[in-house]
Amino acid sequence: MAILKPYTSRVARFAFRPPALDARINILEGAVRSAKTWALHPKALALTRYDVGGIGLFTGVSKQTIYTNVLNDLFNMIGPENYTYNTQSGQLSLFGSKWLVMGAKDEGSEKYIRGATVGRVIGDELTLMPKSFVMMLLNRMSPDNARSYFTTNPDNPGHYVKKELLDNRKLRENGTLFSMHFTLADNPHVSQSYKEYLNSLYAGVFRERFVLGRWVVASGAIYRDAWSDELLYDDATRPKHLLVQGNYAERYVPVDYGTDHPQVYLDIFDDGKTLWVEREYIWDSHASTFDYDDDRWVPRDSHTQVTVRQKTDAQYADDLEAFLRARFDHNTGRWVPGSKNQEVDAQVILPPECASFEAELVQRGIWYTTADNAVEDGIRTVSSAMTRRLVRLHKDNCPLTIANVQNYQWDEKAAKRGVEQPLKKDDDPSDCLRYGVQTKLAPWRLQLGV
DSSP states (O other), X not given: OOOOOOOOHHHHHHHTSOGGGSOSEEEEEESTTSSHHHHHHHHHHHHTTOXXXXXXXXXXXXXXXXIIIIIHHHHHHHOGGGEEEOTTTOXXXXXXXXXXXXXXXXXXXXXXXXXXXXXXXXXXXXXXXXXXXXXHHHHTOOSTTOEEEXXXXXXXXXXXXXXXXXXXXXXXXXXOEEEEEEOGGGOTTOOHHHHHHHHHHOOHHHHHHHTTOXXXXXXXXXXXXXXXXXXXXXXXXXXXXXXXTTOSOEEEEEEEOOSSSOEEEEEEEEOSSOEEEEEEEEEOSSSOOEEEETTEEEEOOTTOOOOOXXXXXXXXXXXXXXXXXXXXXXXXXXEEOOOTTOOOOOEEEEOSSOHHHHHHHHHHTOOEEEOOOOHHHHHHHHHHHHHTTOEEEXXXXXXXXXXXXXXXXXOHHHHHTTOOOBOSSSOHHHHHHHHHHHHHSOHHHHHHTO
């Protein structure tokens, strides 16, 4: 059995206060690794003896995140003889107290608690749960002494958690809501070196939220604070063995599929430390930036007249096959066309919901996987990768991607509504880069910087 880690005095007063003395809604918000979840462990144990009626509920984005963020440490703390947990049904017993573990990943999740009576709630990552689910959950807490406890990192100040709960004066004045702001100082086990690591991992809005614990608006250029010209490389600074046939680097080609917007392919080599974005293909059916020359696509001269046209899935697949077969000629220092029977050792990364293009690739036997399209998580991963110099772009071969990434913007109108998303305009190369980095860069590499 693990021993509960000590707390600062302000956190301890909350953590060990009897649930009967708590508010109906309790929200712990602030920086990452600031002891928010640790403060809920003794509270969860106290709730096993809190007889209030209704079901007990552990909730969060998914069962897996609840287990990873909350239950795993709790189980280690109390020992295997004091709990049983069915990962399929979500049925959980803690010291004989019955609970249900339930994920809330989308707006449709609220139907699972409609009609239920809820007495005790432990909620992880509140701002990531849909509003409809959270409001239904709070409505189902009908017992007079029902208690709910949530943790969250800060988000957009227009987020419903901030506007409708944390800033709700009526809830505070009538004692329904209690909140506590956490900083890294609330966790005595966070070393100075770890704080320095967090500062090196996050930049811009993500540093403001996750390190400083502030509710701030994401505005302007998304990668403004993570970008540096140190992210660029050229033929002279490319690792010498990166493009040698049979080398140790893995090769990925993420795709941003275009029907009424540009089609994008990026050629990424992963040497185990850095993702090297070596080449780009971009076909814009509204204003093509490429010409076909000598069996390869080359940047169009500004004076060249091009007949703009939309391509079919088959034509895009032809271009993808040519892109995959291209090889680097070490004598000339140029990428040149490969032979049509050349074996391709690269994995294509397709975004979800491009069924017709996916079918075309299946028919041709092209190896592919589906991209992780978590937008906010992906942006954060790319930002952290840039901050830690784990992704680099060839400055001569990827000019359009570089310009697009530098001008990738937050949607400020959506931000005023509390919705955080990129501006859906001129975002295709940036989306393509996000697919590749988010899908293939493992979290442990961000933590270790490799």
